[in-house]
Amino acid sequence: MQLWPTLLLSIPFLPAGLSNFISPRQVSVDAWVSAEEPIARSSIFRNIGNQGEFAKSAAPGVVIASPSTSSPDYYYQWTRDAALVYKTLLNTYINGNTSMETLLEQYIDHQAGLQRLETRSGGYTSGGLGEPKFYVDGSAFNENWGRPQPDGPALRTIVLAKYANILLDAGRADYVQSRLYDGKLPTESVIKADLEYVSHNWEITNGFDLWEEITGLHFFTMMVQHRALIEGAELADRLNDPGAAEYYRRQAAAIKARLPQFWDAQKGYLVGTLRSSQARSGEDCGTLLGSIHGNGKRGMGIYTPGSDEVLATLQALVDSMKDLYPLNQNPEAPGIAVGRYPSDVYDGVGTSIANPWFICTFTTSEILYSALVEFNDRGNLTVSSISERFFKQFSSSVSAGSTYGPGTSQWTDILGGMKTYADSFIAVAQRHAAVNGSMSEQFGRIDGFMKGARDLTWSYASFLSMRWARNGEVAF
Numbered sequence: 001m002q003l004w005p006t007l008l009l010s011i012p013f014l015p016a017g018l019s020n021f022i023s024p025r026q027v028s029v030d031a032w033v034s035a036e037e038p039i040a041r042s043s044i045f046r047n048i049g050n051q052g053e054f055a056k057s058a059a060p061g062v063v064i065a066s067p068s069t070s071s072p073d074y075y076y077q078w079t080r081d082a083a084l085v086y087k088t089l090l091n092t093y094i095n096g097n098t099s100m101e102t103l104l105e106q107y108i109d110h111q112a113g114l115q116r117l118e119t120r121s122g123g124y125t126s127g128g129l130g131e132p133k134f135y136v137d138g139s140a141f142n143e144n145w146g147r148p149q150p151d152g153p154a155l156r157t158i159v160l161a162k163y164a165n166i167l168l169d170a171g172r173a174d175y176v177q178s179r180l181y182d183g184k185l186p187t188e189s190v191i192k193a194d195l196e197y198v199s200h201n202w203e204i205t206n207g208f209d210l211w212e213e214i215t216g217l218h219f220f221t222m223m224v225q226h227r228a229l230i231e232g233a234e235l236a237d238r239l240n241d242p243g244a245a246e247y248y249r250r251q252a253a254a255i256k257a258r259l260p261q262f263w264d265a266q267k268g269y270l271v272g273t274l275r276s277s278q279a280r281s282g283e284d285c286g287t288l289l290g291s292i293h294g295n296g297k298r299g300m301g302i303y304t305p306g307s308d309e310v311l312a313t314l315q316a317l318v319d320s321m322k323d324l325y326p327l328n329q330n331p332e333a334p335g336i337a338v339g340r341y342p343s344d345v346y347d348g349v350g351t352s353i354a355n356p357w358f359i360c361t362f363t364t365s366e367i368l369y370s371a372l373v374e375f376n377d378r379g380n381l382t383v384s385s386i387s388e389r390f391f392k393q394f395s396s397s398v399s400a401g402s403t404y405g406p407g408t409s410q411w412t413d414i415l416g417g418m419k420t421y422a423d424s425f426i427a428v429a430q431r432h433a434a435v436n437g438s439m440s441e442q443f444g445r446i447d448g449f450m451k452g453a454r455d456l457t458w459s460y461a462s463f464l465s466m467r468w469a470r471n472g473e474v475a476f
């Protein structure tokens with residue numbers, strides 16, 4: 001936190017408006033990441049209902065997507081965004097901030113209320129849990145929207161099942177069994193309700209993707225559904241509900257068997273959506289997010305960040321962005337700015353030309369850091385025909401079929417090269433974030449200035465998630 005005074009001193013000598021281009025160049029990626037961490041934390045708290053200064057009128061425990069109420073209006077709560085934000089808060093709790101307990105209980109109480117609303121997606125046991133977006137007072141949003149979005153209940157399960165296990169370890173079975181997992185049908189508990197929804201609805205093809213634009217079967221959604229069912233089954237076993245555990249595991253196995261269909265051998269990457277309502281080339285930042293949140297620290301053994309397919313997909317996504325954004329052609333650009341998918345037209349307010357996103361730029365680096373953790377844990381890495389191109393950029397002497405470990409020059413070059421590559425994406429975000437550390441949703445593909453909803457809560461959550469992986473402590 002000694003950084004800002006230096007940065008601020010330099011501003012008066014710069015032409016107005018240039019400060020967010022120039023000042024971040026003066027500090028290293030390490031220094032910027034350290035300075036940004038507390039800012040990202042406090043920026044998340046500012047957007048949490050009731051207590052946060054930007055979310056005073058929202059109910060306790062609610063995560064507003066952004067304080068922006070017009071152009072665009074993001075002053076709502078999305079189930080997905082809220083779960084991903086609470087995932088970072090729970091990680092903070094695991095790392096010692098026990099004062100988070102009140103907030104987690106407010107989240108649980110509020111989500112239980114949302115589950116019971118009659119919405120345009122349905123009711124409590126008739127599909128309503130797939131409703132994606134709510135007013136910040138906890139009432140239903142009944143305008144036209146891309147619904148249902150079946151990733152929300154799966155993400156909420158991943159967060160709350162982790163919390164339930166922590167509470168059980170601490171001897172709080174009463175709370176867990178009354179609020180989170182009662183093992184009854186019909187259920188009156190949040191996790192069980194979500195698991196029933198996920199296990200019975202994962203095959204629907206009218207569900208929208210995480211970007212709320214297309215229907216089909218989505219890699220991101222199926223990866224988090226798979227993980228939610230596995231972790232839900234473990235919780236069901238722990239709470240003596242073996243029939244349900246068996247059923248959830250069977251559905252997880254069926255999803256796992258389906259996931260390889262996303263691999264397009266001709267293209268050489270995992271496509272974002274099958275049976276899509278819109279033709280697309282298929283490179284999608286959502287696929288990288290699916291690998292991260294569908295695996296977590298423990299890993300689910302499928303399409304982990306260090307897998308050949310995910311690394312090849314990362315490279316395909318980055319390549320598709322390289323020529324797309326003029327920003328990336330600037331010889332002084334420290335790296336490649338990454339957006340959601342190449343044919344995107346959402347400019348943050350309406351449709352015209354799309355821009356790079358903070359979430360996607362951080363997520364690209366997070367995959368690389370997480371892969372490094374995987375390689376180090378395993379003590380070696382194997383190059384295949386799928387990943388050969390990816391690894392060759394760091395070590396030209398690698399060949400498909402070979403395994404490299406410590407003591408080989410390939411191992412040293414690859415690990416060092418991947419770290420530098422990962423940092424280059426952060427350097428891009430660093431260059432386009434505000435001097436005070438504030439981050440919106442997007443930054444201009446031409447001028448690099450922040451665009452779209454200001455102080456996007458998910459931008460800060462994606463920074464924190466990346467930051468843990470960069471530290472070698474991948475989030476749960």
Ligand SMILES: *[C@@H]1O[C@H](CO)[C@@H](O)[C@H](O)[C@H]1NC(C)=O
Pocket residue numbers: 041045092097099100101103
């Ligand atoms: C711990 O959590 C509380 C909210 O419960 C928050 O106000 C505080 O800033 C957090 N501390 C850190 C270091 O994140």
Ligand SMILES: *[C@@H]1O[C@H](CO)[C@@H](O)[C@H](O)[C@H]1NC(C)=O
Pocket residue numbers: 378379380403405
């Ligand atoms: C790579 O590491 C794994 C896990 O440590 C080990 O089982 C395997 O034998 C290693 N492979 C080679 C070729 O060294």
Ligand SMILES: *[C@@H]1O[C@H](CO)[C@@H](O)[C@H](O)[C@H]1NC(C)=O
Pocket residue numbers: 434435436437438
């Ligand atoms: C940070 O700076 C931006 C302008 O770049 C401004 O809109 C925002 O309000 C500032 N945030 C805080 C918390 O001061």
